[in-house]
Amino acid sequence: MNSPVHAQSFRVPKPFASGNWGGLSVIGKQAFFGLCSHRVDENVTLCVYEDGTPAVRRLPALDDILAPEAGAVAHGKIHTPFRVIGRRAYFGTHLGYYRRDLQGRRPYPGGHLVCIHLDDDLRLEDLGILQPGEGIISLEVDAEREQVYLFTWPRTDLLRYDCRTGEVRHLGNFRHSDTSDTCCRAPVFVDGHLLFCTGDGAVHAWSRDQECFRRFDRDMQSVVLEAALRQGWSLPEDLAPASAADIPAVAQALAAQPGWSRLYHPAIADAGQSAALVLTNTSSCLLRLHPRTGRIDPVEQVCIAANRGRYDVGTSTSLTLTRTPDGRLYHIGTELFGAADDPKIRARLVRYDPVRQEVADLGRIRTDDGREVIYLQTLDHFPDGRLVGAGLVDLPHTQHAAFLATTPAKVDVGIRAQTNPYEMRLLVIDPVQALS
Template sequence: MNIATIFRSVVLAVTLGAPLITLAQAADAPILRATVYNSHLPEASKGGEAWNGITVAHDGTVYYVLSSPEYNSAGQMYSFNPKTKAVTHIADLNDVVGQGKTKAVAQGKSHVSFVEHKGKLYFSTHLGYYKHAEGVERTADAPDGYAPYPGGHFVSYDLATGKFENLGIAPRGEGIITMNLDTQRERLYGITWPTGHFLTYDLKTRSGIKDLGTLFHGGETGELGKDYRSICRRIVIDPRDGTAYFSTPDGAIHRYHYDTETIDTLDGITLKKDYFGTLDPTQHGMAYNWRAAVWDPAKNVIYGVNGRSGYLFQINPNAGSFKLLERLTSEPSKASGMLDQFEYGYLGLVLAADGHTLYYLTGAPLPGKTPASGPGHREGAHLITYDLAAHKYQDHGLILLENGQPASAPQSLAVAEDGTVYTLCYVARAGRRVIELISFHP
């Protein structure tokens, strides 16, 4: 059974079949109570998905995208006003890029963290419609009467006027699964799915998307055991000189040089560490890629997490140093000795506005359940913080929804200045599994 199917089985078990988790069941463990907001995602999206696609803007407004796995239903963008608690539908992603009602596979996702710059949000679009073969997700053939997916787009959204601008489309009909923006030099970066081509787009010259090729062998369309390689989900930018860093599943760290527009490999540092386990980059899973990573402008270092093991590490590119810091898995996972259910790991890693607190969302076995692996295991979600100054790890506990169900499958994270945490996760409503925005405060 492939990992996507396992993940969805876990989610279904948690949201539709799991008993309510009560304080009595988890009296010795902290609990975070979350509020759920109804986005009214169209039923055609079949409950939706969510992978990144969230940010808190300068005025505190939360912007997010709920994705769709259906070929004929696009992802939807929303805003949430924390003062009025109002959710507003902003746009259909097909309409955003000018695809409209064209009978082509939909712009199903935004798989990236938004970046705010000069009054605009920048993000990219991606496909949500796949097939499963050889235990992995592959690009699906378009159904009869529909054209293939045309490609993901770089997009901007003007916060004042509400207008979108389509900045360009990825080549070869691939989605843009990874994106970041160098706000000082105004250059966008992206990595495509499934073959992992590195893209750039200059906001100053508007000269179009440049394709610098791939370092991912066959990417996620490759043959398992041979040229298959998972695509890095985070590009990290050094604001001092514009260098953009990304990883490959063999543990190499690559860097794009702004001045020369070339890519090389960082010497002397590898993410292939014994502590992370024995991982095969030719099999599905993130292997030695960082699953999530952020830049620390105070120390000029990268903080990243290995998805399979949950270990947090620090990289100083200029010094050529690597330092293992702490395992960010939940206390229940540590106590049971189990690996978390989702072997890709978790994308929710944020450096807070205070400059020294990392927030991280991770999985955990539910109270009273025997740790196990496989599709029958049910997993909750915990919020972890790590104080970089004090070197202090803290598990803030299991996240419970208003109906007593555990939050499940959070793969997005945004933290407001007042410490309110936002994520997108599965909830049960009227017998259906749906993705919604939730908030809580540790």
């Protein structure tokens, strides 16, 4: 068993918030993130932590932007990263309450596109609701042309906002059915193309110059299955192809199943290759996507030691991938234990060294006050390579009653909060010193 990875932790304004669903980014020495809520009447809380300071700050200006919509379904989440154009950072709001019963409130008004003026005391500017009734589920920018690309939910519309003119253009719709179509945290802009995936496992590229879409010839599940077969992975009986010739049929069967396992989550530009690096939710496979050729190259399985060599469509991963200045990639793996149908979980730090082509499971993460990290939902890094994330730490028994009184939402798909009582913290990890 590895020694624990040590993390410096900071308390947040709402310790029993419903998580941090993708909305954390480091800009210079500041980490911006949202504390989410699944309540019908509670908006997301915008926070910032400045490196070297003792505490996380709340930015109440977002409350003022959202206040006029009191009485409607709340903006429970920031589900997007914070992306920079010049000295402005852009993010979107999203709903956190998904039930049909609106509890007497008006329907969700639609997500706001918001700009943070980084050189003006973090002043917030409301750019408005770009599509009424639709939340903003993911976002990316073309900094050169000062344009913001964003996907909406539930329609899965792709919109482009021009920061110079304020023009909003509808580029396409990617909804296929009633479930599993979200382009969830997936867009990345690289080599003049916007890359993203849909819930059927397909990868798409929008060409900025040609202004057209291209669907890659192969889907992600086929690529992962082929790598699994070639490398002799352990496959479930109902998914095990007898040979490479059977892969298309097996991949088609997978496409009919619920779609979370076919998405990739964070994506980062791999500029030296004119490509993007993405990590799949199925089996934690690192893939390289080439927008101009439509090629998908498997790189490595970046996961905890217990899942190496396994094809896993369960909750074995988290929404995390970042590359530090030394070129190494870091990911948060999820260790499950206890009852199979109601597991407990713990976060583990995983590192991939592309030069040595080595994956290392560095161990469970523990805070400076001795608390184990249950789940780390986001990961970025400061300029010096220290990792930053917002996540859940285990809760002492004396605080369980207060936590359960908030009627907490799930930790993640298939992971009950009642089995994993938590409070939220901001965590800073030095990957060099963490293991010493």
